[in-house]
């Protein structure tokens with residue numbers, strides 16, 4: 037059963053959750069649900085709201101789905117889902133129905149999330165912008181991460197709901 041909790045009661049280390057556990061970013065447009073693995077991003081307070089920020093390269097199939105909707109979801113999984121996360125970070129929704137292939141069960145909220153997850157954040161988009169290379173203070177970061185100049189789009193989402201899965 038899923039239950040909503042207060043964000044202040046959400047346990048765990050964000051560096052571990054995002055960087056090590058990884059997460060799925062999911063979104064829907066016109067009944068098409070897709071998700072991609074992400075290990076870059078963060079959480080904090082901005083504009084007096086609890087926010088999550090994610091970085092999505094322009095070529096991701098998930099990107100136009102995020103753009104088309106007011107909300108996206110972030111989900112976190114146990115180690116038993118590592119293979120699924122690796123698959124979702126390699127295959128593209130442009131070529132196949134990843135949700136069906138990974139046997140993910142969609143739960144519809146303002147953004148779709150998955151019953152296989154342990155934790156889900158429903159986020160309302162507040163800000164979206166392509167990273168401007170003029171902004172790099174360390175040119176090496178640009179050179180190392182963007183040899184093809186495919187700069188990430190930054191999305192800042194207000195965390196509207198924190199959902200925990202009591203399995």
Ligand SMILES: Cc1cc2nc3c(=O)[nH]c(=O)nc-3n(C[C@H](O)[C@H](O)[C@H](O)COP(=O)(O)O)c2cc1C
Pocket residue numbers: 058070071072073074075076077091092093095096097098099121122124125126127128129130134
């Ligand atoms: C561990 C891991 C972390 C990733 N982190 C990101 C990320 O933060 N941003 C991003 O744009 N792509 C990231 N990717 C790549 C996308 O998940 C991958 O390109 C995926 O196939 C895109 O799927 P889509 O085309 O269906 O959206 C990551 C992949 C892996 C395996």
